[in-house]
Amino acid sequence: MNRIDYIKEINGWEDEFQFYYRVKVRFSDTDMFRHLNNTVPFSYFEEARIEYFKSLGFMQDWVKPDSKTIPVVANLQCDFLKQVYYDEKLKIYVKAESVGNSSADLHYMGKREDGDICFVGRGTIVQISSRTGKGVPWTDEMRKLFMEQKAIRA
Amino acid sequence: MNRIDYIKEINGWEDEFQFYYRVKVRFSDTDMFRHLNNTVPFSYFEEARIEYFKSLGFMQDWVKPDSKTIPVVANLQCDFLKQVYYDEKLKIYVKAESVGNSSADLHYMGKREDGDICFVGRGTIVQISSRTGKGVPWTDEMRKLFMEQKAIRA
Amino acid sequence: MNRIDYIKEINGWEDEFQFYYRVKVRFSDTDMFRHLNNTVPFSYFEEARIEYFKSLGFMQDWVKPDSKTIPVVANLQCDFLKQVYYDEKLKIYVKAESVGNSSADLHYMGKREDGDICFVGRGTIVQISSRTGKGVPWTDEMRKLFMEQKAIRA
Amino acid sequence: MNRIDYIKEINGWEDEFQFYYRVKVRFSDTDMFRHLNNTVPFSYFEEARIEYFKSLGFMQDWVKPDSKTIPVVANLQCDFLKQVYYDEKLKIYVKAESVGNSSADLHYMGKREDGDICFVGRGTIVQISSRTGKGVPWTDEMRKLFMEQKAIRA
Numbered sequence: 108m109n110r111i112d113y114i115k116e117i118n119g120w121e122d123e124f125q126f127y128y129r130v131k132v133r134f135s136d137t138d139m140f141r142h143l144n145n146t147v148p149f150s151y152f153e154e155a156r157i158e159y160f161k162s163l164g165f166m167q168d169w170v171k172p173d174s175k176t177i178p179v180v181a182n183l184q185c186d187f188l189k190q191v192y193y194d195e196k197l198k199i200y201v202k203a204e205s206v207g208n209s210s211a212d213l214h215y216m217g218k219r220e221d222g223d224i225c226f227v228g229r230g231t232i233v234q235i236s237s238r239t240g241k242g243v244p245w246t247d248e249m250r251k252l253f254m255e256q257k258a259i260r261a
Numbered sequence: 262m263n264r265i266d267y268i269k270e271i272n273g274w275e276d277e278f279q280f281y282y283r284v285k286v287r288f289s290d291t292d293m294f295r296h297l298n299n300t301v302p303f304s305y306f307e308e309a310r311i312e313y314f315k316s317l318g319f320m321q322d323w324v325k326p327d328s329k330t331i332p333v334v335a336n337l338q339c340d341f342l343k344q345v346y347y348d349e350k351l352k353i354y355v356k357a358e359s360v361g362n363s364s365a366d367l368h369y370m371g372k373r374e375d376g377d378i379c380f381v382g383r384g385t386i387v388q389i390s391s392r393t394g395k396g397v398p399w400t401d402e403m404r405k406l407f408m409e410q411k412a413i414r415a
Numbered sequence: 416m417n418r419i420d421y422i423k424e425i426n427g428w429e430d431e432f433q434f435y436y437r438v439k440v441r442f443s444d445t446d447m448f449r450h451l452n453n454t455v456p457f458s459y460f461e462e463a464r465i466e467y468f469k470s471l472g473f474m475q476d477w478v479k480p481d482s483k484t485i486p487v488v489a490n491l492q493c494d495f496l497k498q499v500y501y502d503e504k505l506k507i508y509v510k511a512e513s514v515g516n517s518s519a520d521l522h523y524m525g526k527r528e529d530g531d532i533c534f535v536g537r538g539t540i541v542q543i544s545s546r547t548g549k550g551v552p553w554t555d556e557m558r559k560l561f562m563e564q565k566a567i568r569a
Numbered sequence: 570m571n572r573i574d575y576i577k578e579i580n581g582w583e584d585e586f587q588f589y590y591r592v593k594v595r596f597s598d599t600d601m602f603r604h605l606n607n608t609v610p611f612s613y614f615e616e617a618r619i620e621y622f623k624s625l626g627f628m629q630d631w632v633k634p635d636s637k638t639i640p641v642v643a644n645l646q647c648d649f650l651k652q653v654y655y656d657e658k659l660k661i662y663v664k665a666e667s668v669g670n671s672s673a674d675l676h677y678m679g680k681r682e683d684g685d686i687c688f689v690g691r692g693t694i695v696q697i698s699s700r701t702g703k704g705v706p707w708t709d710e711m712r713k714l715f716m717e718q719k720a721i722r723a
Contacts, residue, residue, distance in 0.1 A: 338492030
């Protein structure tokens with residue numbers, strides 16, 4: 108796994124994850140090659156990311172119909188390490204690797220119950236104005252919540 | 262096909278369709294049984310229904326962020342007559358079988374290029390208030406547009 | 416709900432359900448009308464049906480690559496009673512209403528945690544030969560398992 | 570766009586694309602933030618990649634039930650440059666940036682009809698044995714087909 112350039116050192120990287128969200132591979136998540144379709148881990152990342160943001164207290168405001176800001180995904184990538192099959196139970200881990208002005212670099216890890224890492228990924232999320240589409244800086248409160256979570260890990 | 266209770270007489274029923282929308286079975290529409298997953302025809306119905314409403318001029322208002330009304334599906338059913346496979350090209354036909362006060366009974370037919378009927382279906386659509394969730398009667402203009410399309414067929 | 420023709424009497428019908436499967440409405444299950452997209456309950460039905468068949472011990476053989484039989488859905492319908500929103504937790508109930516030679520009539524009910532019924536449905540499932548596509552009768556063992564489950568309810 | 574590290578120089582990179590596949594944003598491709606859900610471009614990439622492989626003559630063998638090899642996605646990434654909305658018509662371009670022993674680095678570009686680039690991406694595809702899961706080298710014929718397409722561009 109040393110060719111994945113966003114992971115400097117796999118052991119330390121893996122240890123830093125705290126938050127995870129459980130998913131089960133649905134029948135409709137498979138394709139005619141009999142394994143998990145490669146587009147599906149991105150929706151697992153999405154679910155896990157949203158639960159992660161809920162745990163920080165951010166999501167609750169973003170989904171209000173009149174919310175002035177929404178989170179958008181600026182980029183997203185996934186490395187598929189093992190084939191995954193129907194009915195497998197996975198833990199999808201999320202962590203904020205770094206936090207910018209209005210953005211954050213989130214990292215992801217999909218793990219089998221036996222500890223096998225099936226896929227890893229990362230992506231930049233940006234808080235934008237739902238009206239103008241421009242980036243909106245994190246509040247001090249939000250930044251503090253991101254940091255506290257980092258502190259717990261350290 | 263005489264056991265499908267919403268189709269009285271198949272030949273007349275089939276002839277009444279005018280509007281259709283073309284779809285191609287995507288790879289991700291298949292499942293590990295190597296055929297079209299049974300949930301997918303409902304999204305084909307949805308696409309075809311929306312294009313049908315666009316052809317009537319209804320959809321353009323409904324998708325505006327400040328639209329006072331939206332269409333909702335009250336019920337939906339599908340009879341799967343033939344197995345469908347990856348990469349097949351289908352025509353999805355839609356017609357309004359009957360029009361109520363704030364609702365309409367839409368019928369659907371999925372057909373292969375060679376004329377084979379793969380699946381048929383029907384469902385009630387209701388125009389509701391996006392604020393209260395209550396039914397909102399079709400305007401005279403809307404009713405006229407539904408009827409004109411019927412007149413063309415007669 | 417008396418206009419739903421596959422439900423004779425709602426209270427008795429509801430009481431007969433035993434098996435259920437829990438789902439949570441994913442963010443990607445919503446659409447731009449901000450509610451659960453109407454195609455999604457059919458994939459909830461699918462997941463619940465598969466788990467139901469696993470509980471009966473049928474699914475384990477069907478998903479083997481060399482299985483001689485597979486289950487296919489002959490028809491499917493859903494009545495949407497309440498709008499459902501992102502992040503709601505639902506129980507999807509399944510029961511076999513009747514069992515034919517190579518088919519079964521399955522009924523479904525989607526319920527909120529507070530007991531609210533959000534949608535109901537039914538559909539015929541048929542066991543077919545994966546080679547010929549023709550119906551394959553249930554074995555005595557399978558029939559017995561269907562019946563035992565009915566007996567428990569009675 | 571100079572921070573996207575797999576694109577050295579945008580103009581030359583953009584000019585090299587020849588093959589494209591047309592998609593239309595489906596209603597069910599949107600989410601409650603009213604735009605294209607971020608997992609969907611990956612299924613557009615998949616459709617476009619499959620059509621690209623069909624144009625090379627590879628896909629026809631891979632989808633046969635007894636095919637000894639299948640293509641798998643080793644990694645995948647997408648940079649979202651513009652928000653995309655319901656009903657937009659996009660061209661999804663695909664090219665092989667480089668070809669390895671049993672793998673290829675494919676690049677993607679999603680473009681509006683007016684020429685606007687909405688998202689770009691890349692990913693490694695590997696031809697593996699459907700039995701062992703190990704990489705299977707491209708045949709000389711396959712390599713020739715990849716190269717010919719490159720030659721056309723040069």
